[in-house]
Amino acid sequence: MPPEGQSDFELIDRFLAGDESAFDALVQKYQQDIYRLAYRITLSVDDAKDLAQETFLQAYRALKGFHRRSSFYTWLYRIAVHLCFHHRKRSSRVESVAEVPDTPAESAQPLHDLLEAEQRHAVAMAVAALPPQQRAALTLRVHQNLSYKEIGAMLQCSEGAARANVFHAIQNLRAQLAGFGEDA
Amino acid sequence: MHCRRIQPHLLAFIEGELTQRKRGKVALHVAACPVCASALRGLQQTLHMVQVMDVPEPSAAFWEAFGTNLHQRIRHAEAVHSGRHRFRIRGLFLWPKPVLAAVAVSLILVSSLPFLGGHWGQKATPSIVITGGGEANLATDLDFLKHLDLLEEVDVLEQFDTSL
Numbered sequence: 001m002p003p004e005g006q007s008d009f010e011l012i013d014r015f016l017a018g019d020e021s022a023f024d025a026l027v028q029k030y031q032q033d034i035y036r037l038a039y040r041i042t043l044s045v046d047d048a049k050d051l052a053q054e055t056f057l058q059a060y061r062a063l064k065g066f067h068r069r070s071s072f073y074t075w076l077y078r079i080a081v082h083l084c085f086h087h088r089k090r091s092s093r094v095e096s097v098a099e100v101p102d103t104p105a106e107s108a109q110p111l112h113d114l115l116e117a118e119q120r121h122a123v124a125m126a127v128a129a130l131p132p133q134q135r136a137a138l139t140l141r142v143h144q145n146l147s148y149k150e151i152g153a154m155l156q157c158s159e160g161a162a163r164a165n166v167f168h169a170i171q172n173l174r175a176q177l178a179g180f181g182e183d184a
Numbered sequence: 185m186h187c188r189r190i191q192p193h194l195l196a197f198i199e200g201e202l203t204q205r206k207r208g209k210v211a212l213h214v215a216a217c218p219v220c221a222s223a224l225r226g227l228q229q230t231l232h233m234v235q236v237m238d239v240p241e242p243s244a245a246f247w248e249a250f251g252t253n254l255h256q257r258i259r260h261a262e263a264v265h266s267g268r269h270r271f272r273i274r275g276l277f278l279w280p281k282p283v284l285a286a287v288a289v290s291l292i293l294v295s296s297l298p299f300l301g302g303h304w305g306q307k308a309t310p311s312i313v314i315t316g317g318g319e320a321n322l323a324t325d326l327d328f329l330k331h332l333d334l335l336e337e338v339d340v341l342e343q344f345d346t347s348l
Contacts, residue, residue, distance in 0.1 A: 024251055031250055036239045045240050053250070057257050123233045142234050167195055174230045 008072035012063060023063075027056050030073060033144075034080050040139040041084040043128050051087060055080040077144060081136060081154045126176040130169050133157075137165035187213075187220050194224050198231065 006014075006025070014022035034055050039048035058079050066075055127135060133155060140151045152162035190213045196202050197210045214220050279287070 027251055027254060031247065035242065039239050040237075045242065049242055049246065053254055053257060056254050057261060060254075060258055061261070119233070120238055123237050127234065127237065138234065142231065167192075170195065170227060170230050170234075173234065174226050177230060177233065 009068060012066065012068075012072065015063065023060060026059075026072070030076055031056070033073070034076065037077060037080050037139065037144065038084055040127075040143060041081070041132070041136050042087065043124070047087065051080065051083050054083050058083065074146070074150060077140070077146070078154050081140070084136070085132070122177060123173075126173050129176065130172055134165045134169035134172065137162050138169040141166045187217060190214070190217075190220050191223055194220070194227055197224070198227060 006022075008026065008029075011022040011026050015026070031052060035048050035052040038051040038055070039045065042048055042051065055076065059076055062079070066072070127138075130138070136155060137151050140146045140154065141148070146154075148159045148162045148166075151166075152159040155162060155165070157165070190210055193202060193206065193210055194214075197207065197214075202210065214224055
């Protein structure tokens with residue numbers, strides 16, 4: 001195992017020098033982030049698992065060509081987003097049902113938990129109903145904290161269009177979630 | 185300021201992306217306008233609901249096997265890639281000899297065209313012919329990798345912006 005605290009670029013240097021364990025360290029560091037990003041775009045657990053693997057496979061093959069003009073994780077996100085969109089185009093599956101995690105079976109506050117579960121389900125369904133470009137822009141902004149410039153570059157649109165996608169995504173969600181949590 | 189001029193800036197207000205002056209104006213308006221205050225709360229609540237949205241976590245076994253499975257896929261991809269390469273070269277020698285001879289003569293003729301001068305000596309425009317699924321995928325991959333290079337420029341632009 002590589003020593004802790006090594007930067008991504010140091011790990012990449014070691015990998016390019018022939019140390020495969022350095023790539024494993026990068027995988028371990030980012031595998032969950034990439035899975036979550038893929039899930040939030042595809043809303044499918046199986047697809048997200050597969051796309052997480054595919055992202056690292058592509059990264060492995062392309063790492064020699066990484067010029068380090070961005071951070072490694074931004075570069076990795078770009079690969080993941082590209083694959084998610086490519087996958088979406090290939091997939092003929094209708095994204096009508098989001099895979100929402102199960103609610104805990106037992107609780108001291110059953111009614112409160114039931115309402116929370118209902119809200120979570122409603123949010124997941126509302127997010128699933130968003131156009132894919134809006135959904136991706138929203139998750140890149142809200143969960144990955146990327147700048148609009150980076151989001152625009154990833155989604156192959158302008159910075160302004162990325163901003164508009166996030167804005168419209170939130171407006172659409174507000175319209176669909178009216179009654180949940182508003183002015184509570 | 186009117187509500188319809190304020191509301192498009194509410195998201196930027198929440199994200200802290202407004203200039204000091206604009207931020208002050210929006211804050212003043214929101215403090216005095218119940219409609220915009222409600223719109224602001226609605227935006228904040230929606231953002232919060234998205235932020236805390238659950239992601240179903242795969243089992244611990246999936247993560248334990250993640251690295252091993254990835255390496256298997258890498259080896260498989262490498263084997264397929266090198267196998268395809270070998271197959272292409274070896275496949276050439278499986279052609280009938282007259283066909284091979286015709287191909288060889290054609291290649292010699294085509295490669296000698298630039299030395300013939302005149303009309304035949306014009307420089308040909310390079311073209312890429314995509315003939316099958318594998319090549320199409322390869323072309324997509326290459327395009328994508330080129331695009332990755334371009335995308336990296338974004339961060340350079342950002343550094344440039346901040347230095348101004």
